[in-house]
Amino acid sequence: MTDAEAHAELLRLRGSIDNLDSALVHLLAERFKVTQRVGELKAEHGFPPADPSREQRQIERLRALAQDARLDPEFAEKFLNFIVREVVRHHERIAAERQQD
Numbered sequence: 001m002t003d004a005e006a007h008a009e010l011l012r013l014r015g016s017i018d019n020l021d022s023a024l025v026h027l028l029a030e031r032f033k034v035t036q037r038v039g040e041l042k043a044e045h046g047f048p049p050a051d052p053s054r055e056q057r058q059i060e061r062l063r064a065l066a067q068d069a070r071l072d073p074e075f076a077e078k079f080l081n082f083i084v085r086e087v088v089r090h091h092e093r094i095a096a097e098r099q100q101d
């Protein structure tokens, strides 16, 4: 492969990365829309912001999916935990705002 061909291939691969990153952003935006509604529902009914048993089931499910997809399960777990921590923070804020009203 010449340097020029390698450069063309690099640009093509980066185009795919850009498309995948766009899809990830849209998927995350949809997930946060749903979790926002879950947070409101929990606050309205006095349910706790976090549900550790649900989180544990999700971790197990995602680790298995990652394994099948040849993605590092440790990475999949860290990624899920990162998102869930943010969601729980939102839920705590929604509950605190409800209490002030």
Ligand SMILES: C=C(O[C@@H]1C=C(C(=O)O)C=C[C@H]1O)C(=O)O
Residues within 6 Å of the ligand: 035, 038, 049, 050, 051, 052, 054, 055, 058, 083, 084, 087, 088, 091
């Ligand atoms: C979304 C929920 O709230 C929290 C956030 C979760 C998530 O982002 O998947 C899972 C469990 C909860 O700790 C839920 O209870 O379903």
